[in-house]
Amino acid sequence: MSLTPYKSDIIQIGSLTMGGDLPVRVQSMTNTDTLNTASSVSQCIRIIEAGGELVRLTAQGVREAENLAAIKSGLRAAGFETPVCADIHFNPGAAEVAARIVEKVRINPGNYADKRASFIRQEFSDSEWKAELERTRERLMPLIKICTEYGTAVRIGVNHGSLSDRIMTRYGNTPEGMAVSAIEFLKIFRGEGFNRIVVSMKSSDTLTMVMANRLLVKMMFEEGMHYPIHLGITEAGEGEDGRIISAAGTGTLLAEGIGDTVRVSLSEPPEAEIPVARAIIKAVAGEAGRVKNPVAPLEKRRPGERWFPQVYTRERDRFNDESGAPYTGDVLTASPDELQATEGRQAYDRILNPVFNCDDPEQLAIEAAALLGRFFIARHPAGLCISNSGAVQGDALRRLAFSVLQATEARITRTRYISCPTCGRTKFNLQEAVRKVKEATAHLTGMKIAVMGCVVNGPGEMAGADYGYVGAGEGKVHIYRGTEAVLKNVPEAEALDKLLELINNDQARQ
Template identity: 40%
Template structure:
């Protein structure tokens, strides 16, 4: 298991992918995927060059048929002729023979256990006896071993890429739609690779649901360790979407794993031009990598904590913080009147605003609060609360506020604050850190609380220094820093601070976006949209823009927008409605994972989707 408090990369075996190996002591590799048809040599070469020029170290291309697989030879040759030696990766679904052809011309081939041998998901509940199940596993072995032999002969690496949206009916029948089922889908193939002594294997487990993705990868690493496997990992949040939401969602999931030292190559899946993914991935890798070699965090893990099946930490409910309440957002400034994302609490420091809003909670410095209390000036006492630095802990007992905030950092002497917290359940801790590995530092404080029976809620305060031009960096870093803390179940709130000219509306929107990306609090419509590839059957980017504009005010709704059928129906189980490419220019609409209308002309499909949503809303 990962060291919860001290960063170091997981030890993995080395996989040779052309002349760019991954795993072991190699750098974490960055990659993307073309959206062109792999039949289009010129277009694919041009797009691959843009990915490589942006810093991509692998380029993946869809190969849905033998013709596309064979054309990889021409694409590869054209790139090498122009001095581009970046390895190419073939992406194969549904057809083992295509994978065998692609292995002749690509440096790596991705296969999906959900559809490599098993047919496409039908969502039917099938029953297997143990003998029947064993016979299905034998089918996998019969198909996989000849493929591995071809890869071995041609020095071709393999990625076993499991997608939550395309688990087989066979796996679903025995394990259900669970992280355990996702892991077993992968392990079935890995056990054959190990038995055949085929070692150039990379693994990915992806989902649009970050909770499922992170938990599944954590479980996979544990399962591999138990079976003495150390294959490198490819990380990604599939169907993350576009724009700021796509970046934040990717950083929450990928960042949570990178911060625990897990991951050897990453792809940030955005519904944008593929080269736009590269700087996002690069910033995430570089940001987390700065933790290497940090000063030791001497944390002790709480014995009741389960990293693999984490649940929300039990806390007291104080006002609207902790207990069963959704995590709150604290802000440093009052936003504009039309700010879409209003913080739950606003820190105003040493001076209250002239006009107190009775619907807004305020936090003031403790000395100001006590002075106002003495003067009888707290006419709106129910929504004004004090905050204490650690060195003012002794003054807390003189304050009768129903909610108090106390700023703490791991490493401060605990003999004073632990008794105080036990005696004052109305205290909410604001956990700060200036450690090089802030995740480990902040985790250590909360584990100390749990080990001592402390149930006060915890707000994580993260501090940055970015200009308005660096807004994307701010969003990525804040999302990556919060990821593991949220998936560990430790988060009762988030307070983002920035020393720079970033506007408060952007800071607040980022905080709410991070909580939504981790499925902790919903504040807007969520779009589960794929990045597109050569299988995409309609203009994905324009369609996403139209759907988002038409549905942006439908708070709490999840809409899946999929370019093709590969993951479409499976991801619909995690969405309220789905818009899926069915054929060239034809769309099928889903209500969750049930197809309700097929083969709608593309020009009519967005309106039909809105009709379906409105019909359900009014029924």
């Protein structure tokens, strides 16, 4: 892994500059129907007024892409110059329409020209691989020409779980597959002299997202590329858990100097994402919005070495573990600033004892996860004791420590939820469904349950979940076991019971 801090080129996206030493930009995505101009414009305005510097809307078809013109006009008429981005999956035609209208188009290499992963292994010989890449280049050419002519930026947005069959056959659903997928597209765009590009590697899994971005940076260095990077954990869920997992993954990379724009994906109103993204950036980079002295990525603890981090409480100078036994090893006590400057070895096999001064539980959760995530992703500290001189005290600090361990998969003590932020494809009340599913399954420690808005992207992007509750149209839900839809088109009113029945039956058989 390169130790040279990554510094991206500066690019222009409409009225917004991004990259270099500029502050890390904040953005969000609407969840309205893109054909509904009035509600889309209103939601864009709410995002912008919350501090969003770019707004993205789904354009699943040509009609939605065309309606971006009305939405953009509505925004400009209301006095907002904020750049608009179209989110494209599967539909190059929609991308080519949108690229003439909006300032940025996001495409997914997993489904732009290649077939989306069907989880059925196929073989590609080297010559077939080359031919497929050439076909991809030809498929991208019209978009590259349009973007060049109109000055439109492109995000090459790779998602774990929506890699193409071709990439999956050679690399599997891995960080390497994600980075290779992006590099292939970057080379095609660069080969045509097109460099107004942002690139992203997203996953609902913190470790995969961090690894994929580090690999991307390494591969871009090797290719002499310095494109700005968009960071985010996908399907982060909602509430405190969604904030903590987002902060742990994004904060780790920002501390390393990686990341030029952040989108936090919460199953909440999109404008609620903006203050969370800002708080993550501030926790790591301060008011400047960009880390001045990036830390080196921490090497992970050697595989096979036993590691089981404990959560500690502090009584005066004594640290007790969960059984009440005192800890006699080394402790690293650090303020947030000292924590940000701490190198990995300093935390190795010690209790990490950050001391915050925060009265707001949400703020504290974000700050703690953003600063602590990298140590636990690298599996370094022997344990964690969070101290605070502000109003948040007692069991809330202990719970927060467990949440940081859960978010970094250092120690799993609860059910893990994946839920998408919703978009124009969602046809049911996902936030309500998440609430009900969480209430009914909170006892299933260690299980991963996904609640996703649509069957188009949901099943791929919840890869790794044990069970899925996936919207399949108006009032209908598919229930998944792993990647298989075992119950289809279940009426929404019965879907939770069916999901629980499936889990209970599976558990009874074990």
